[in-house]
Amino acid sequence: MITINTINFNERYRLVTRSDFDGLVCAMILKELDILDEIKFVHPKDIQDKIIDITGRDILTNLPYDDRALLVFDHHNSEKLRNKELLNAENYIIDGNAPSAARVVYSYFIKEHKAKLDRISDELMREVDKADSAMYNENEILNPTRWTLLNFIMDARTGLGRFRNFRISNYDLMMKLIDFCLENNNIDDILELPDVKERVDLYFEQQELFKKQLNKIAKANKKVLVLDYRNEDIIYAGNRFLCYSIYPDIEISINVVKGKNNNIAIMIGKSIINRNSAFDIGQCCLSYGGGGHKNAGTCQVSANEADKVLAEIIEKINNN
Structure with a gap:
């Protein structure tokens, strides 16, 4: 198993992850550890197909294994089946029982760097676990609020990006949210950010159209x-x-x-x-x-x- 000492905390690394709530929290953790340089959001299949250029300064989360990366964090059981021969690889940190990739990253660093992760709240970790494992009840599905609503508007599968040229791109919003959520983890304030509210408004505007199409x-x-x-x-x-x-x-x-x-x-x-x-x-x-x-x-x-x-x-x- 790779040790935390493998990471040089005097250097910066690129995070390669998905553009969603789980990816946001992974970025927040690495930012607090002061090892985050840049972020690249990708689709899992692009990693599988080796379309993305991955190097030894990359940290992958919630994505398929790539042996070129410094570290790969994941929680998908299919990857354990796909990569049985790699489960002992030094750069592969996978826990099929973890509810989110962010939880795998957090658990990996928390013992030795608890003080640095003080702003990563228990509430935030509970909510990303809930989101990535879809532990929602019927009322939360029909009437999403707070962290649930934030997760839905950040999920590419919701499809908001197909309908409006937003004031800033999803990438820029993610970068903005990393800093804002670290400084202010009040979800009501986060949802009132103009670039978040713009997406929330569109979500509710299309809700009835989406229901009709689904039926x-x-x-x-x-x-x-x-x-x-x-x-x-x-x-x-x-x-x-x-x-x-x-x-x-x-x-x-x-x-x-x-x-x-x-x-x-x-x-x-x-x-x-x-x-x-x-x-x-x-x-x-x-x-x-x-x-x-x-x-x-x-x-x-x-x-x-x-x-x-x-x-x-x-x-x-x-x-x-």
Whole structure:
């Protein structure tokens, strides 16, 4: 196991992570340790496909393993299955039981650097754990407030970025939030920031349109709810958990959307209302070149294979 001494605390490192609430908290932790130089937000598949240039001054969080990085922090079970031979790698810190990658990073540094992490509050860590493991109740899904609302507007899967040229980019907002959340962790003040409020307002403006579209395209198949957006000209912004409130009996949802390079993205998630499913989504997605953890995962397949793969996945879930 790599030791904290591997990091030179007189140097700065690049954080490579996802552009979401978990990535924000990871950045806040590294910033407090005074080792954060810059941040690059990426999609997990770009790491898998080696599209991103990774070096020994990079710290990866919530992303697939890359042996070129200084450290890789993760909590996805599919990565443990994918990388069994690498679980003892010195630069690989993975805990499949952790509720968030931020929790893995925090646990790694807290023993030796507790004083530096004093501004990383217990409330913040609880909320990022809750967000990344989707531990929301029905009321929080239908009427999000406070940290839950912040998580939803930061989640790229909500789709706010498709509808407005915001005053500042999502990247600039993330950079702004790192400093603001360290100086002021009052969530009410955070939500009143003009660049946050702009996104909150759009979220609620599109809420009813999103519900109507969801009801239009949703098709239930035993345990599974399929939301196929391939023939939709517009995909409205909305909370990805809303379908579980509208269809409380289903166990798993599958979102099908057009991806890059004539690929189709198949995004699978377990209901956070009906939690009866024991199906391992991450392992299923791994078999199609994707990944995830037990409760959520994604894979991308070619357009001409999408219907076949979708049918196979539905059958696997319903026969589980």
